[in-house]
Amino acid sequence: MAQYQTLLYYCYSPIEHAEQFAADHLEFCKSLGLVGRIIVADEGLNGTVSGTPTACQAYMDAIHADTRxxxxxxxxDEVEEPSFIKMHCRYKSEIVHSGLRNPEIIDPNKQTGIHLEPTEFMEMKDRDDVVVLDVRSNYEHNVGRFKNAVTLDIENFREFPEKVKELEQYKGKKILTYCTGGIKCEKASALLLQEGFEEVYQLHGGIIKYGKEAGGKDFEGKCYVFDNRVTVDINNVNPVVVSTCRNCGTTTPKMINCANAECNEHFTQCDECGWEMEGCCSDKCKSNPHKREYDGTGYYVKVPQPVNLEKISKRKHKKFPSKEQA
Incomplete structure (x- = not known):
């Protein structure tokens, strides 16, 4: 049995005084010895936390005990070591950045696509009247995606609303949306319904749950996750590798962050090119003075930057000009 667990979850449920809740929740997680990243917004929670099985169970019990x-x-997930270094719990405007903040327009608690359990999704995905839609970003579906899935050229989820018009050709078909854990599909499927797509579904629990309950059948490649693991295996039925090294084009499942801190781009790179390029995506990044030391993993712990009081002072004066400046 693994020494640690990693929990992935979200919940759309209104939270009053969400900013204070975030501060209190951070202290609660620390008291359990958990590490991870949680986003709190007025609309709910979105988190990945990691710790001992006892700590994780205590956390789940506390969350379920709250009626919200x-x-x-x-x-x-059972893991050999914690999937994070520190514990973060932050208040933001949305629990997944979509730009769809108005609950009068998009509210997953009122309207969303029909939830399909993993086995239901598996049974439907290959039908002629079905389109499987990946609502994740480029770097996510580049390293792994469902066989024959439609992917969108987006750098982050907030670009999704602009891409809906490209899906007009699929109106009249059943749209099966999926993402890592399900959270993006809640808003993506709701938006599709609003835009006139009549039959919209979503994979309940996302790729992660599909791997656990349906063996990951026909999910090609690996699944990108937002923690130290970077990617995880999903398919134990008919696995294949679909990603290629950006630098040499050979097949590789390995995804890293560019060693140049100013770039930090997610990309796939084989081990040979990793050492040759020192973990950088290009020669330009390789020669950048802010390049971090590559250790073969391509994962870098964020280091707090020193506070520049002079820069802060200039920003304040610019934002709040004096009477003479005004």
């Missing part, structure tokens, strides 16, 4: 979050579905 009683419906939360946790995806549990």
């Amino acid at each position: 979050f009683a419906k939360t579905d946790f995806k549990i």
Whole structure:
């Protein structure tokens, strides 16, 4: 049995005084010895936390005991070491950045696509009247995606609303949306319904749950995750590798962050090129003075930058000009 667990979850449920909740929740997680990243917004919670099985169970029990979050579905991974270094819990405007903040327009608690359990999704995905739609970003679906899935050229999820018009050709078909854990599909499927797509579905629990309950069949490549692991295996039925090294084009499942801190781009790179390029995506990044030392993993812990008081002072004066400046 692994020494640690990693929990992936989200819950759309209104939170009053969400900013204070975030501060209190951070202290609660620290008291359990958890590490991870949680986003709190007025609309709910989105988190990945890691710790001992005892700590993770205590956390899940506490979340389920709160009536606001009683419906939360946790995806549990057994891991050899914690998937994070520190514990972060921050208040933001949305629990997944989509630009669809108005609950009068998009509210997953009122309207969203029909949830399909992994086995239901597996049974439907290959039908002639079905389109499987990946709503994730480029770097995510580049390293792994469902066989024959439609992917969108987006750098982040907030670009999704602009891409809906490219899907007009699929109106009249059943749209099966999927993402890592399900959270993006809640808003993506709701938006598709609003835009006139009549039959919209979503993979409940996302790729992670599909791997656990359906063996990951026909998911090609690896699944990108937002923690130290970077990617995880999903398919134990008919696995294949679909990603290629950016630098030499050979097949590789390995995804890293560019060693140049000013770039930090997610990209796939084979081990040979990794050492040759020192973990950089290009020669330009390789010669950048802010290049970090590459250790073969391509994962870098964020280091707090020193506070530049002079720069802060200039910003304040610019934002709040004096009477003479005004």
